[in-house]
Amino acid sequence: MAALIAFVRAIDKLNGVIGQVVGWWTLGTVLVCAAVVLLRYVVNVGFIWLQDLYVWVHAAVFTLGAGYTLMRNGHVRVDILYARWSARQKAKADLFGTLLLLLPWLAVTGYAATPYVIASWETQEASFSAGGMPGVFVLKTVLLLFCLTLGLQGLAVAARCILVLRGREEYQHRRPDEAPSAQ
Numbered sequence: 001m002a003a004l005i006a007f008v009r010a011i012d013k014l015n016g017v018i019g020q021v022v023g024w025w026t027l028g029t030v031l032v033c034a035a036v037v038l039l040r041y042v043v044n045v046g047f048i049w050l051q052d053l054y055v056w057v058h059a060a061v062f063t064l065g066a067g068y069t070l071m072r073n074g075h076v077r078v079d080i081l082y083a084r085w086s087a088r089q090k091a092k093a094d095l096f097g098t099l100l101l102l103l104p105w106l107a108v109t110g111y112a113a114t115p116y117v118i119a120s121w122e123t124q125e126a127s128f129s130a131g132g133m134p135g136v137f138v139l140k141t142v143l144l145l146f147c148l149t150l151g152l153q154g155l156a157v158a159a160r161c162i163l164v165l166r167g168r169e170e171y172q173h174r175r176p177d178e179a180p181s182a183q
Helices: 002-043 048-064 066-071 087-123 136-165
Strands: none
Touching: 002 048, 002 066, 002 136, 048 066, 048 136, 066 136, 087 136
């Protein structure tokens, strides 16, 4: 059990750091978007690469922030039944969803994306827009990092579920503002 606890803590720490970093990228996205608007409509100047930049960073925020969101139990869920369940019932449902839905989907996504990422690196793919950002290959790599970080967090969720099923309910996967489940 100590190994599971250490694993959960390590993955939570990793995705916590990533979440904090990409949280600041959101501010950067807003500032760059504002700069694009001001340059275009006040100064009458446009830069395609600057437009690419805020779209790409915004995409990276969502893909790299997915593991952090899962760690904080922030993904959308229909709570009609789940909210009333005990910690053990929630752990069983989360374990099922993680092992049979999330992790296989991430494996397929990563497997399918890998050839495209490799080809993008081999050709040093750049934006299709004239004057756009170079380095599309870096953005495509973020998709593999998405699979990795969300997959690791999925394994941490599964480990939490196992801990709860073994009587360690303090490891229940819940939102920071959520009270412990009633028994």
